[in-house]
Amino acid sequence: MPDALAQLADLLGPRLVTTEADRRLHGQNETWYPETLPSAVAYPETTEEVSAILKICHAKSLPVTAYGAASSLEGQHLALNGGLCLDMARMNRLLSVTPEDLLCVVQPGITRKRLNEELRATGLFFSVDPGADASLGGMAATRASGTTAVRYGTIRENILGLEVVLADGTVIRTGSHARKSATGYDLTHLMIGSEGTLGIITEMTVRLHGQPEAVAAATCRFGSVEEAVNCVILTIQSGIPMARIELLDQFMVRGFNLYSKSALPEVPHLFLEFHGSSAAVAEQMASFGEIAEEFGVSGWQTATQAEERNALWAMRHNAHYASAALGAGAGGGHVWPTDTCVPISRLAEAVTWAQEKTVEMGLTATIVGHVGDGNFHVGLSVDPEDKAVMARAESFAHALGEKALSLGGTVSGEHGIGIGKQHFMADEHGTAVATMRAIKTALDPTNILNPGKLLPPA
Known part of the structure; x- marks a missing residue:
């Protein structure tokens, strides 16, 4: 490794960094995974530099982990085997x-x-x-x-x-x-x-x-998660071209109230957005409203000004931090995030199962999701020092994955595999995992590219 780092230093000069501060910055993550430091951090600026870096690392068997904005939730950017963190921030044009x-x-x-x-x-x-x-x-x-x-x-x-x-x-x-x-x-x-x-x-x-001619956002609430999800299912099956349709359970709403200082009633909500011409947006909203009435919708509020819409979606985009705020009040503060995606016809069953299971297991949890395509997220409040809570969280995450597969879905619709879901790969893909390994071996015979991620150990 010292020889490889010396060659990289000759190539990159001050853009190869080995200070502990920079290594620690690149060893952090948004969830509960422990800090994992690379041996060095490289800041390439061109494709040619990336190619030269990989030639050196390939020859010296030095692991390389690509690094973007570090917002992944399954630890994909963590350098598990040390080696080189390849920070792509300067290639940003x-x-x-x-x-x-x-x-x-x-x-x-x-x-x-x-x-x-x-x-x-x-x-x-x-x-x-x-x-x-x-x-x-x-x-x-x-x-x-x-x-x-x-x-x-x-x-x-x-x-x-x-x-x-x-x-x-x-x-x-x-x-x-x-x-x-x-x-x-x-x-x-x-x-x-x-x-x-x-x-x-x-x-x-x-x-x-x-860019659409007209954009309108809205919020509405329901008496139960099941009613909200069934409203989503019928909306999608009816062919209404929703731009966004997001589910929040009552615990996620409570987290928003804590983190974003909102004052939403703590019941299940849908956050919505409609795109199109002014006439099309009005028609979409009316059609959705008719469907929502069948499921006992209430509290309809519309946001057409850009500032109002931006505030609404900023709150939704901060769901991870709102989950952490809710967990901090329950003695946690870290979030174990997991997600699944199921066929839209099985969505209500999957979401209500998840909500009931977290209560049964004594876990503080939020549910939020891009439910228009069957994808939802569960944020479990955990304390990494509390082994009992961590064990329950792991047990729930595994059970949720099994439930999604039993419903014809996938163990992740968005977060990916990374570190946390490798054990599901054989369950979901069967003998195709061997084909994946063959592809990995063909393209990366020395296993330097993000080792320890995605594929389970052979």
Whole structure:
């Protein structure tokens, strides 16, 4: 390792950092995983530098963990085996915009908020909104989703092509600027969701969407989680083109009241958003209102001004911290986040099961979700020093994954696998895990790329 770090220092100069402060900064995470320090942190600025870095690390078998905005919730960015943390923050440019084709080319370190700020004058926007101001490279690597996926799709549907540096430093390009292709293996989508285990993304061609003429947000409440979820199911089945439709159970609302100083009634809510022409938005809201009446909706409030809408979604995007605030009051303060995604027809069963199970197990928990596509999150309040609580949290997370699989779903619709869900890979994918291992071995024979993540130990 000293020889590899010396070569990297010759290549990068002061952009290779080994101070404890920088290493500790890159060893932290948003959840309960213990601090994990890399041996050094590199700050590349070009694809050529990333390629040169990986050539050195491949030759010296030095582990490499890519690092974006560190907002992942399954520890994907933690350097479990030490080695090099590859911080992509300096590769953060919008390289080109082609408005006629509704696409742009970006470097991986640009964040979604900054990208949309730079796109504002074009009348276009990048749609994927996972809540955190994540980097686009990290979003691609973890196959991010978010509040707008119900209408605009996940990151998977919004990437046309990639530039990727493989473990040995080889640079490849996947996809093109065309909307579809029938040539060769689909390497673009192989890399999306690979969590930095197959290559380092250095450039992305992403889809853009036209900014809607009119936008309206709304909140409403229900007597139970089941009524709220059944309202969502019928809304989606009726074909109403919702831009966002988010569920909050009563405990999540309590967390919002604590963290955001809101004064929402502590009952299940839906947060909604409608996009389109003024007439289309009015029609969508009326159609949703008719469906919601069937499920006892009350407390309808509309927000059409940008400041009101931004405040509403800022509160929703802070759900992780609101869960922590709720847990702090219960003696915790850390959050064990987990998520699943199930067929929309089984969503009510899955959510009510999760709510009842946390109560049965004596866990303080919040439920919030992008329920328009069957994805919901459970935030468990934990104290890493309390072994009994941690054991119950782990037991619940495992039971929730098993429940999702039994309903025809997946153990993660958004957070990914990382460290925490590797034990589910065989249950969900069966013998396909061996195929995944073969791909990993072919592309990364020395296992330097984010070792210890995604695939379970052989």
